[in-house]
Amino acid sequence: MYSHDLFHTLHQLSRHLTNKLNEVLKSFGLYGAQWSVIFVLKSKGSLTQKELCEYLFVEAPPMTRTIQRLVKQGYVKQVPGKDKREKHIQLTEAALKEYPKWENAVSEHNQSLLKNFPEASQEQLLTLQSSWLKKLL
Numbered sequence: 001m002y003s004h005d006l007f008h009t010l011h012q013l014s015r016h017l018t019n020k021l022n023e024v025l026k027s028f029g030l031y032g033a034q035w036s037v038i039f040v041l042k043s044k045g046s047l048t049q050k051e052l053c054e055y056l057f058v059e060a061p062p063m064t065r066t067i068q069r070l071v072k073q074g075y076v077k078q079v080p081g082k083d084k085r086e087k088h089i090q091l092t093e094a095a096l097k098e099y100p101k102w103e104n105a106v107s108e109h110n111q112s113l114l115k116n117f118p119e120a121s122q123e124q125l126l127t128l129q130s131s132w133l134k135k136l137l
Helices: 003-026 032-044 049-056 060-073 093-114 119-136
Strands: 076-080 087-091
Touching (some): 003 093, 032 060, 032 076, 032 087, 032 093, 049 087, 060 076, 087 093
Antiparallel strands (some): 076 087
16 A cells, blocks of 8 residues: 555655745745735635634644734734634735735746646646545545
């Protein structure tokens, strides 16, 4: 059975991609975890911390730290919801202004990683990953 090899390889690849992404984002003062939050907020709009945690599969304590760092950097703000305990996380104008630079750097990085990976294989991998993720949810 290949399950150990499969998962070991997935973990190695994930760590490698995370480290490389962190290198790309370092010049902007960001880390991959912060980029994930920024990207989701840009894509989906305002979300609660709980919604961010659920979508990104991150537990509350590390998400709280990530959000606090982004607030301190001026890239997100917390807006009170209907319930006093609930806060919606939103991108600030500063983040929206910087977003194109971040997105461009990440996009160039992603393209460099995929340059020797045939497009048909990329599509197949995306299909497999999406299907697997849907079955896990």
